[in-house]
Amino acid sequence: MSSTKDESPDWREAKSLSECLMYTFKSEIKCDVTFRIGEDKTIVKAHKYILSTRSQVFHTMFEGPMSETGDIDIPDIDTNTFDLILEYIYTDSSSNISHENVENVLYAAEKYMLTNLKKACETFLKKSLSSDVAAKYLDTAYQYHMDELKKLCVSYLKENTRNCLQSDYAAKLPTECIEIILMSDYLTCSETELCMFFMRWMEMQCQINNRETNGENMREMATKLLYLVRFPEVDMMYFSENVSKSGVLNSDEIISIYQSHFGEKNDLFPNQPRGPYGKKQFRSITNRFSDMHLKRSTKGLHALSFYTSRDVWLTGVVIGCPFVDWRKQSVSSCALKAELKVLSNINSHVASSLKKFQLAKENGEMYGKCYDMILSNKLRIPANQLFTCTLTMEMVKTNSVEYFCYVGTGGAPQTISDGVIVIFQNSPRSNADTDIRQGQFAGLIFDICCLKEN
Template sequence: MLYVADKYMLAAVKRKCETVLKQTAQSEHATKALQTAYQFHLLELQKDSLDYIDMNTKACLLSEHAVSLSKDCLELILKSDFLACSETDICQFILKWGKYQCELAKLEPSGGNMRESLGNILYLIRFPNVEMKFFSKAIANSGLLTSNEMVSIYQSHFGEPSKAFPRSIRAPVSKRQTYNINRYGQITGPMGSSGIQSLTFRSNKEIWLKGVNIFPPFNQYVPQIRGGIRKHCYDPGTVNISIKVLNDSKEETFQQQENIDLSQISGKVRQIDFCKPVHVTSMRDYTIVLDGMTHHNFYGTDCQESVTDQQCGVTIMFKNSPVDRNGTNINSGQFAGLLFSV
């Protein structure tokens, strides 16, 4: 279907195919989805695939589809600073990929032929960060590198930087510093809550959204009968909320359920950590949606329309969301702030 849609320029059918394929981009088939996206110029699918590979690199490289990646797609992966695996894992895959490419070309899987298959991609591998035992046993004896390159890598372990290969550490998003910006000036409450609370935001830089600070339910005294005596106690129940993130096409990019134990509420702001980071492209609108807040809750006032973290230089700008049904806007309401990495 995708092939036909691309060949005959059926734009609507092609978009529908991309929507279906996005489901595979967030799975062990991400490398296959990446290859398809690159072949048919599906930029959204390509981005989703690379995002998933960034956060699940080792598992994706072990996929049966990974060795079939084209040279160009392999380059897209290796350019990333966020890969969630060691450089040794990458080297192990590169040897496997190189041998497979030689088999396809019916060539001897020698170091020279593998180097030919890799081309300039070779210089995206951060050999100085590879475990020395593995490097000495598998790489040094493979013929993949020249003698001068191997000497420079060994020297890099004794303070002499390698001129050919970078040594910067790939830092997975999960291990990067988390920044926290708050938009409210004051906190008050309670406010009634019977529908969706939503706010639109955009960032001046590419970030990974890791969570949101919300104003929790306002736990009021409720009458209860204990030992035949009527008393007013805190509500012992729970509130089950849903948090979603929508992109500028109103497509859902993230969804998470969260149970709030009313008896455990402390403070007027609650941090909700996302189960996985959400990739936020710079200068594009995203909308965060909260649903299910059945109790009255605290809320912010004197809110700022734009907040800058001085340490990382990220500026988050807020806008009113047309999705909101409960009074949250750029001046007041729900959503105390955002947590993110760069």
């Protein structure tokens, strides 16, 4: 006799706990709470007990004197996001987090105190970090107090500053995030590029706040951030044509920046160049000459121009050392002052070094053939921009001592060091015996920023 009983398999059979729970949710089995989600109030049913065991917020919502009764409206979360939240609560799975929904999931995870789901979102963001989204993720990290993500975003921005600041979201960053960037001493872009971005950011803030885009309002948007921009390091042509005419700075501030380019102290804006971010390698070009030999000192200005194939940070210049033949001198010691300057042909910014050589008969040739003159501050050398080194040497007090200098011969007009090509050119400033073939400048000393792979 055939059986009429339903012999279909039990839905619980061979299923895990999370699979069973998810089945009851989707099938609305024993559901005892109804939510109305989003602006369209989409109906979603669930189980109070399960939600309460996973979220303190839901527990408070369902229990106690202030507990909700009837249907519960949740207008600030869309249906797709709420479904992902419930999927996590029922199954502990966060595999459906994506670029499209991660911000919404984060908001809901924060609202319902789902700590592990928030961590899953942070992990997703860290793994998907790129120049297009680094600025946006920094804002997200700041907003949701995710310290690890914040630290990673700041590091990434420093390593890839130029590309990150070109993203669509960068100009929309809140003041707190812009302050983090501007306070950094190490970035991988020029101060001019950073200034260009900051001008764009102020304009965007005016638009966001429905204010007319003018100098007064831009300055109001910037507040204290304005004094974190290192205007003395900004290219003078860009500053003159854009910043000084924008109305963002007052006349005293503009004058102080112009004066700083002529060596006067600036107390309003920082003027220390930002260094490149990453692992630095110290590199030196020391093989420009085929030979170094002694030559009677020539009075005048030694000058030589150069440019590089990529951005570097000039830290010093290698010069020929002074030498005294004590057999022909009536004194046994003397001092010689060497003054080195590096000038930009664009904005005349000067980095300098001053060395006092103490020469004595008893010490012999104590400085050797070459000497590294380290600059008082590192000078950023943008690629393909012409700079000029100048050097003067003169005796201190005693002018009667005849001295020689080591000078190079067979100088190469081009050198390559660690992938950086340096092209040398004769300078019209030179009125001594230095040019691309011979003279005082044996090489350059510079830092190369070696960034981590993205």
